[in-house]
Each structure stands twice: as C-alpha cells, then as structure tokens.
Amino acid sequence: MTSLVSTPTTAPTRTIRIGSRKSQLALVQTHWVRDELQKRFPELTFEVTTMDTQGDKVLDVSLSKIGDKGLFTQELEDGMLQGNIDFAVHSLKDLPTRLPEGLMLGCITEREDPADALVVHEKHQDKQLDTLPKGAVIGTSSLRRLAQLRHHFPHFTFKDIRGNLNTRLRKLDEGQYDAIILAVAGLKRLDMGDRIHQVIPADLSLHAVGQGALGIECRMGDDEILALIKTLEDSSTAYRCLAERAFLRELEGGCQVPIGVNTKINDGVLTLMGLVASLDGQTLIKDTVQGHPDDAENMGTQLAQNVRSQGAQTILDAINAENRQ
Incomplete structure (x- = not known):
C-alpha cells in the first residue's frame, strides 16, 4: 500500500565561499573571519578557497620594482568577478585604494597594533x-x-x-x-x-595605510554577503582606515612611494597624521588634521592637499619620474 505521508526533506545548506592568499598569515586571518561568521550564522557553511597572487609568486624582485596595483589582490578580485568566490579577506594595507569596477570594500575589522x-x-x-x-x-x-x-x-x-x-x-x-x-x-x-x-615609536616610523586591520572585499550589490560581513566591522578602526586610505588615494601613492600615517580617535575627535618622504630619507613632510570621524575621508583628502602644498608633490613627481625610467 502506498503511503500518503511525504518524507520531509532537508533544504541544502547555503555555502559561502571565502577567498584567501595561501600564506600562513593570510590563512590565519581568513580562518578567523570564517570562524567568527560561523558563530554568527550557524545555519550557513563557510568554505575557504586559496589562490596564489603575483606578489606571492615573484619573490626575487623588490615590491617597488614590480608595481603596486593589485599585487596581492588581483587573482582574488578576478575570482569574485567571475563568481568563483563570494568575498575575499585581505590585509587592508595590501588592498589598493581604487578597486576594480563591480567590487567594494565591504568591511574593516578591529585593528591589531599597527606599529x-x-x-x-x-x-x-x-x-x-x-x-x-x-x-x-x-x-x-x-x-x-x-x-x-x-x-x-x-x-x-x-x-x-x-x-x-x-x-x-x-x-x-x-x-x-x-x-x-x-x-x-x-x-x-x-x-x-x-x-x-x-x-618602533611613531616619531621614528609612521605605519602603513591600513596596517593591522583586515579588509573584506565583496561584489557591489551583493546585499546578502554585505550584510554578513558587516557584522564584523569595527567602527573606530573603519573611520581611521577610511581617513588613511583617502590620504593615500589623493596622493595616488602605492608601495613604491614612502607614505606613512598615524590615526587616533579620542573623545570623539579623529586625529590623522600623514607623511611623505623622499627615497633617500633626506626630506620628510609631515602634517596633522583633526575632525569628526564622520568626516574621515574628507580629512584624508585635506591632509593630502596640505602636504602637497608643503612640498610633497615635488617628492612624488621625482619618484614617479624615476619609476618610469
């Protein structure tokens, strides 16, 4: 006799694919993101996919000689655009300030000591x-x-x-x-x-833009993924790093340009210090701006304009001319 009672079926678990470089540090950082998301969303499955980037493959040439655009990110970004991964975890300092069309910086995590x-x-x-x-x-x-x-x-x-x-x-x-x-x-x-x-104290070495924070990059318009990763965002770190990245973006500097920063938020005031140095170390141009954290990106742009007017543009022009030779 045929039963009229249907057997219940279990809906397949949604799998979220996370992209990472293969280095030990990259995997430690990516696994931290995976584990934190798994705690928050136990109904989902998070899977890590690893890739080698150009910066991982070319180890016999200094970074300044092989360029800065996507050295540690391009392969992961291609994977997102092709739909092979849903988002990628980066050391934020490695993520260019101008991202490929269709991608966005979706989350900045709490910063470890950036020194x-x-x-x-x-x-x-x-x-x-x-x-x-x-x-x-x-x-x-x-x-x-x-x-x-x-x-x-x-x-x-x-x-x-x-x-x-x-x-x-x-x-x-x-x-x-x-x-x-x-x-x-x-x-x-x-x-x-x-x-x-x-x-090393900041008066001897200002740190790199975004150093110590993780940046999670995803596709624009992917609201489901954005909602997931935003649960890991640290607002104080995000304000600081957005100001730093705006400073770098306005100066159009990459890893072949000596640019350093230091940021703090105290009593609701964001302080951004920025530096541009000549390659020989003879000239350091440094300035500071303060403002409300909500104005972080404008502050970064303003600081860049300040150091430009104080002579940084001459340094940048000389470095760019040397790189073109």
Whole structure:
C-alpha cells in the first residue's frame, strides 16, 4: 500500500565561499573571519578557497620594482568577478585604494597594533634601534620604512628582504641581517609576539595605510554577503582606515612611494597624521588634521592637499619620474 505521508526533506545548506592568499598569515586571518561568521550564522557553511597572487609568486624582485596595483589582490578580485568566490579577506594595507569596477570594500575589522616592530639577531639582544652599531644591516622591503629609518639612522646599511614571515625570520637568524623590520600585527597574529624586540615609536616610523586591520572585499550589490560581513566591522578602526586610505588615494601613492600615517580617535575627535618622504630619507613632510570621524575621508583628502602644498608633490613627481625610467 502506498503511503500518503511525504518524507520531509532537508533544504541544502547555503555555502559561502571565502577567498584567501595561501600564506600562513593570510590563512590565519581568513580562518578567523570564517570562524567568527560561523558563530554568527550557524545555519550557513563557510568554505575557504586559496589562490596564489603575483606578489606571492615573484619573490626575487623588490615590491617597488614590480608595481603596486593589485599585487596581492588581483587573482582574488578576478575570482569574485567571475563568481568563483563570494568575498575575499585581505590585509587592508595590501588592498589598493581604487578597486576594480563591480567590487567594494565591504568591511574593516578591529585593528591589531599597527606599529612596526624591530626584530634582532640574537647577538643584538641587548640593543635597541638607536643603539645598534654603525653599519648594522637592516632588512626591509618597505620603502616607507626605509625612507623614515634612513632619515633617523643614516649610519645603518639597508638591504631588501622578501618572502613570507617565516622566511624573513630564518634569514635573520642565519645572520644575513643584524635586524629586520616587520609589522607588529603579523607577528602577534602568528603567535610570534615573543620575536618583537622593540615596538618602533611613531616619531621614528609612521605605519602603513591600513596596517593591522583586515579588509573584506565583496561584489557591489551583493546585499546578502554585505550584510554578513558587516557584522564584523569595527567602527573606530573603519573611520581611521577610511581617513588613511583617502590620504593615500589623493596622493595616488602605492608601495613604491614612502607614505606613512598615524590615526587616533579620542573623545570623539579623529586625529590623522600623514607623511611623505623622499627615497633617500633626506626630506620628510609631515602634517596633522583633526575632525569628526564622520568626516574621515574628507580629512584624508585635506591632509593630502596640505602636504602637497608643503612640498610633497615635488617628492612624488621625482619618484614617479624615476619609476618610469
């Protein structure tokens, strides 16, 4: 006899696909986002898809020589535009200020300490940045760090260093460098905070735009995904980073231009400090603006105009001319 009672069916679980670079740090950051979203939306499934980017593949050339447009993001952005992934998790400092048509910065997460860190070879454990010996070999792949440290410590020898964080630490421990400069945030996220010998103060090195924060990029108009990722946004970090990104965007600077920032929100007032430096470290142009956090992007634009009028444009023109050669 045929039963008239239908067997209940379970609706398939919606799977959200998250794009990430393959590096250890990128995966730690992406898995944090995945796990936080899984807690908030247990009815959904979150799946991580990894990709190699151009910046991951080209390790024998300094970043300043291979350009800045989407070095660590383009493959992930292509994946979103082609519908292969729903959103991508980036270190915000790697995300260009001008995104491809059809994509948007959907969320900025709470910031880890954005400062730079000094990591030293074991023979210099008793030293600080200002007591390292003359001629000490300092490793950094960042022109921003290079220009500022050259300004304050012209007696050091600076040498480019590429590779993931573990590779850089290995090169240091092998004695190829006396010290290297890394981001505090990356070391802490990889549970390597014990390698931080000194947190470099802002008066010696302003940090990179967006450093320490994660940026989640998604398709414009994808309201479902935007609603999900917005639950991870930290408003204070977002205001600070939007001001920083507006400053960088107005100056049209990338990783081959030494641009540094520092931001704070105290008692409802956003303070944005910005710097443009010459490659040789001889000239540092720095200024500060303050205002309401809601006006963050306008503040960034205004600060860029301020430093331009104080001589930053001459520096930028010289760097751009050199890059075109």
